[in-house]
Amino acid sequence: MISITNNPLNLQEIMFELEDNSAGALSIFIGNVRNQGRSGNVSEIYYEAYSEMAEEKMREIEIEAQTNWGIKKLVAFHRIGNIKVGETSIIIGVSSEHRDEAFEACKYVINNVKTRVPIWKKEISKESQKWADGVLLE
Amino acid sequence: MRSDIPSNDKIKVKLFAILRELVGEREITITVPTGITVNHLNDEILKKYPQLKSFSNKFVTSVNCKVTAGNTIITSKDEIALLPPVSGG
Numbered sequence: 550m551i552s553i554t555n556n557p558l559n560l561q562e563i564m565f566e567l568e569d570n571s572a573g574a575l576s577i578f579i580g581n582v583r584n585q586g587r588s589g590n591v592s593e594i595y596y597e598a599y600s601e602m603a604e605e606k607m608r609e610i611e612i613e614a615q616t617n618w619g620i621k622k623l624v625a626f627h628r629i630g631n632i633k634v635g636e637t638s639i640i641i642g643v644s645s646e647h648r649d650e651a652f653e654a655c656k657y658v659i660n661n662v663k664t665r666v667p668i669w670k671k672e673i674s675k676e677s678q679k680w681a682d683g684v685l686l687e
Numbered sequence: 688m689r690s691d692i693p694s695n696d697k698i699k700v701k702l703f704a705i706l707r708e709l710v711g712e713r714e715i716t717i718t719v720p721t722g723i724t725v726n727h728l729n730d731e732i733l734k735k736y737p738q739l740k741s742f743s744n745k746f747v748t749s750v751n752c753k754v755t756a757g758n759t760i761i762t763s764k765d766e767i768a769l770l771p772p773v774s775g776g
Contacts, residue, residue, distance in 0.1 A: 580776055596775070597703060597704055597707075598775070599701065599703055599749075599752075599768055599770065601752055602749060602752035602768070603775075605752050627775060627776075638776070639775070639776055659776060662775055662776055663773075663774075663775055663776040664773070665773075666773060666775050667703065667749075667768075667770050667773055667775075668773055668774070668775025668776075669703060669704035669705075669771065669773060669774055669775070670774045670775065671704070680704055680705045680771070680774075681774040682772065682774070683771070683772030683773045683774035684772050684773055684774070685745070685746075685747060685772045685773075686747050686749075686754050686770055686772075686773060687747075687754060
């Protein structure tokens with residue numbers, strides 16, 4: 550299940566979506582906004598997405614994870630809008646039969662979301678606002 | 688319609704992040720000759736919005752949600768977007 554949402558992310562909902570009696574392993578990555586960025590202190594981050602394309606690219610990454618590691622389920626939720634320090638911007642959850650596939654697939658998905666999905670972040674502090682340097686899509 | 692008059696397309700282009708802020712619009716419309724390529728469209732956009740010139744090698748163009756080569760021909764039916772470097776997660 551893939552979602553780009555303006556709403557706060559709910560770990561319970563993600564755990565529910567991942568339930569699968571044939572899966573012995575769940576791996577979950579939670580990305581939070583931290584108080585330091587490349588430009589210094591950060592009080593919040595503004596995330597913006599090209600949602601239609603972002604969800605399409607995330608589904609593409611999901612298929613790759615299923616093909617490479619035979620995972621049971623993937624849940625990838627990315628929050629957009631203004632997100633304060635300590636709040637969660639992204640949760641990736643993977644279920645699989647065994648732990649190695651779950652760990653590997655979860656890492657693959659978060660790494661690829663960061664470099665292949667059209668989402669942008671602007672670091673905001675009391676003093677400044679700056680779009681983060683990023684990766685040009687291929 | 689007279690065949691010796693070139694026809695035009697109105698191409699809508701979505702803008703994101705720093706490009707959206709520089710232009711002040713989420714979507715712009717560019718009138719171009721029918722049968723234009725992505726590269727030609729980008730040239731027209733930079734002419735109309737010179738504030739984007741310093742970013743000309745810092746964005747890619749997507750057509751119908753796929754990053755697309757510069758020689759691709761586009762029409763007004765395509766969904767076009769300019770995408771600066773991504774930084775999600």
